[in-house]
Amino acid sequence: MQQKKSFKYKIFTGIAIFLIILVSGFFMYVSSYYKASSLALDSLKSDSLVKVEENGDILFEPVSNAKNIGFIFYPGAKVEPSAYATIAKEIASNGYTVIIAKMNFNLAILSPNRADSIISNYKDIDTWVIGGHSLGGVMASNYALENDEIKGLVLLASYPQDKTNLTGKPIKVLSLWGSNDKVADLNKVKEAKNVMPSDSEFIEIKGGNHGGFGDYGHQKGDGESSITNKQQMMDTSKYIIELLDSLR
The missing domain is CATH 1.20.5 (Single alpha-helices involved in coiled-coils or other helix-helix interfaces)
Structure with missing residues (x-):
């Protein structure tokens, strides 16, 4: 015994x-985790065009001429949400409300349905687009598949899980990646076109890398960018704004 x-x-x-x-x-x-650098931190300040509020999630709200289209963004794994403030503020300055989602432990995989509460909190917005960087994009793809409120999907250096097939969804899709990305599997990024609607846009940013979609310094294992961090983020903002404009 x-x-x-x-x-x-x-x-x-x-x-x-x-x-x-x-x-x-x-x-x-x-x-x-990767922390926001100076350019992103400067973008967290409100100005005459965009009001910025941090309350867990980060809200970028147009001061005037706001449209009824909102963009929810899921950060990449182990990246501080504020690192994406530059892109968010540029989009908001064009009249679109942007919310960068705060994830548990900075991992979107632990908060895949974070968009639920965001959507419920903004009743004046009737058209929603969701997007994400890297792992954040994977979770955003899953959310877009399962929720009919989502009318647009933006993937930054990302691709959906094997089970996620959006070919039959009435949704606008934009996929962007940097040509010098050494973190994401670019073959899978490009092959994701096979599980997206036929009018989806897949665009390579020449000279960009993986970490250049945010402002948080060099990511371990990434390639060197031949364009500035700001240039990559401005190019990214431009393409996202074009997608949002197409939904008006």
């Missing part, structure tokens, strides 16, 4: 140690 108790104790102790190591490893992983 004593041997059985001792054996059970060892099992429980082993499981407890394993769980402690697992949880500790997770928190060590998520505690290190």
Whole structure:
């Protein structure tokens, strides 16, 4: 009997140690993330065209001539939401409300339906577009597939999961990637055209890289960009604005 108790104790102790190591490893992983750099931080300031509010999510609201179209953005894995402020503010300056979603532990995979509460909080917006960078784009694709409120999808250096097929959805799709991206699988990014509506736009930004869609410094393993970070973000904003304009 004593041997059985001792054996059970060892099992429980082993499981407890394993769980402690697992949880500790997770928190060590998520505690290190990419933080917004100066250009993005400057874009968090309100001005005559755009009002910026941070309350978990980050809202970029046009001061005047606001349209009834909203854009929800899911950040890339382990990237601070504010790193995408430059793109968001540029889009908002053209009359579109933009909300950068705050994800649990900066991982969109842990908050895949974050858009639910955002949509419910903005009743005056009746047309929604969702987008995301890298892993954020994967989760945005899933959300677009499952929610009819979404009329547009923007993928930045991203592609949907194998189970996600949007060919039959009445949705506008824009996919952008940098030619010097060494993080995303660019073959999969381009092949995603096979599971998207026939009028989807797939555009390569020459000289851009993976991290250039935000302002958070060089991402580990990424290629070197031959264009400026600001240029990549402005090009990206332009293409997204064109998609939003097409929904008016």
